[in-house]
Amino acid sequence: VHRQNAKWIPSSCVSLPSQGAGGWSPLVTDREPWLQLDLRDRMEVTAVATQGRYDSSDWVSSYLLLYSDTGRAWKQYRHEDGRFAGNVNSEAVVQHKLSHSVRTRFLRFIPLDWNPSGWLGLRVEVYGCSYKSDVADFDGRSSLLYRFNQKSMSTVKDVISLRFKSRQAEGVLLHGEGQRGDYITLELHRAKLALYLNLGEKFSSSRVAVTLGSLLDDQHWHSVLIERFNRQVNLTVDSHTQHFRTKGEGDSLEVDYELSFGGIPLPGKPGTFLRKNFHGCIENLYYNGINIIDLAKRRKPQIYSVGNVTFSCSEPQLVACTFLSSSSSFLSLPAAASAMGGFSVRFQFRTWNPDGLLLSTRLNPEPQRLELQISNSRLRLTLHTSGQQKSEVSTGEAAVNDGLWHSVNLDTRNLHISLTLDNEPASTIELWEQLESRGSFYFGAIYEPSCEAYKLTGSSSGYYSIDPDGSGPLGPTQVYCNMTEERVWTVVTHNSTAPVRVRGSSPQKPHVTKFNYSASAEQLRAVITGSEQCQQEVVYSCRKSRLFNTRGEPAD
CATH class of the missing domain: 2.60.120.200 (Jelly Rolls)
Structure with a gap:
């Protein structure tokens, strides 16, 4: 891949030079061109900027941005309607500050539109800074135990943060329990994150989990933050937060002896675990300000390693293929x-x-x-x-x-x-x-994130299932994708498309019509948030009546 004029710039730099010959331009025969950057190491990317090819009629007017740790499994950066606005000439710089930074080694720019009177051309600059990462790799039969200095640890406030990636839908990330009946367990279950937390309720007949996220077994990094003060808890997965009040009668979490990460070892039986272990990578694991993985790497006595835990993230041998259209991809x-x-x-x-x-x-x-x-x-x-x-x-x-x-x-x-x-x-x-x-x-299996993905593969208008919030907690919903030349319309249907006859409506007793949409209110919000423009049409048809009761105007 041609990487001419593609640079990595630290966050202190604010612009890229407008002088200098060259730029990237693919062959005219290349039907699916893209420009890929290798930053040589994982970096925290905060902004990107583009120009056209120097002194030419070649520029890109819109593009997609993908990122990857490996250069094999890619994820699209979610930006407004999915696409980034590019250039209108070859020399002006167009910069986009990312609403949330990404930690990645590889970036891929996929042109969508370009100068119709010329061809596509790019000069690219990337802004950001180095990214410190302490990583542990768990093989599904291993765990790390953080042992307290005293018999038990009692806290009224906890902050636990980590990032993980996995291809397994099940696995324990964190566990601790005490003789009083307290416990905390964080685990993947059916590709969602489940948090079990109890403060002193001894006679509970069943454990109830707070769940968040979906499709978290996609081999991409996901961030987790648990914040607890007394019985008030915030659980955040990626950009989604759930607030809840934990079960139990106490305000403190009392855990005996140790916290385990990656699995729940069975006491007295090394290598035996009570639940399915986590299989994947965890990075920057902090428990109340303590860097657990850093302690493990330095072989500190507070950390005991069970099984084979390594401190670099191995890449899976299997890589998934994504089929965006049943008619054109196989x-x-x-x-x-x-x-x-x-x-x-x-x-x-x-x-x-x-x-x-x-x-x-x-x-x-x-x-x-x-x-x-x-x-x-x-x-x-x-x-x-x-x-x-x-x-x-x-x-x-x-x-x-x-x-x-x-x-x-x-x-x-x-x-x-x-x-x-x-x-x-x-x-x-x-x-x-x-x-x-x-x-x-x-x-040829099918998995679609949006109507835009269908349009990019040449699919025609029709009904499709989309996942409006990606790795968020919402499930799929069926929509109608209206593919026009200018843009893609995502049409959410409802149950009241036929004319409704209204008789005797007045300000005191207005006529009320309720719409039942094919998507839930949360799914509608997610579709609206990711859309460039939204509209709703209401058709009013009446003889000798005014819609807004405006005085001095004749009725239709």
Whole structure:
């Protein structure tokens, strides 16, 4: 990737030089151009600025900004309607201060629009500063124990902060408990963050969690802050905060002996844990001002390490593919011959959509083919044989369009087709002859964050499921995406589109109409917050009546 005139500038610098030849400009034949910057280390980026190519008719008028720690798994920076306004000529500098800084090593600029009378060209400057990070890597069988100087620790105020990233939807991040009945547990559960906190209530029949966030197993960094004073608690995940009052009769949290991070070890049984351990990376872990990971790195006696905890963040061997459009994006893999005959396929997927094709392949003997798809939120496998004949099996009653990762195992060996979803019993189709794959396997699952993502992949107008707040606590909602040449409209439908006849309305007894939208109030707010412009249309049709009762004007 051409990186000419792309610079890293510390936060004390305020502008980039307007003189200097060159700039980045892709080949005209490049259908999907982008400019990628490698900052050589993780930095805290606070602003970006662009110019066009020097002394030319080449500039970018709007673009997307993506960031990544690895250069493989990318996340879009959420800025107003998603896109950044660029340049209107080749020399003027357009700078954007980021509303929230990002800590990243790689940046990617994706041009969306450019000078129609020229071509696209970029000079880029990045503003920010170095980022200090103490990182610990947990392998799912390890933890760090912070041991107190006394038998128990009693606090009326706690501040706990950390950042984490993981590909696992389950795992304990933090745990402590006391003989009085107090406890604090922070864990990932179904890719959401759950906080259990109790101050002295001994006879509680069940533990109740406060949950926040969603899809937190996306292998991107997420920040967590727990602030407690007496029984008042603030839990913040990324930019979302929930206030609550904890259970119990006391004002202090009393924890015996130690706090554990990454898991809950079973006393007297090293390497044995009560709950599923966290598998991933934690950085800048602070407990009431104490840097836990720094103590562990320096082998201080307060910290005891269980299992294999390392102090650099390993990258996963598996990287997820995102399919933004069921009609224009897919993954093709060549079939490999098997000495035993038949074939087996294993993969994971997640989606919000109730319908979509996951896998298809043509088979020998012809003209057979195999299709695995999501239909009405269930997984269905279809073997198409000659003519209109086909055999089908489905999996379980649980919906698979819940945004969580699901494991699929498909095996066509030993004269049967076996389909296994997660830990459910296998569903089978008996065969008369051994099947062989002919050609390639075609994969295509769907996961969409917004109507804008559909437009960028060339999708036409239609109904789609979107996730309006990204990793926030809200689930998906169905909207109508109206793709126009100028912009993308996200249309949230309601139940009152037909004309409503109004009789006898007056200021004393006004007519009231209630609208039930397809999205909740919180989802509507998230859509509005991320939109450049919003509008609502009300059509009023009446004879010999004034809408606003303005005196001196004739009625229509």
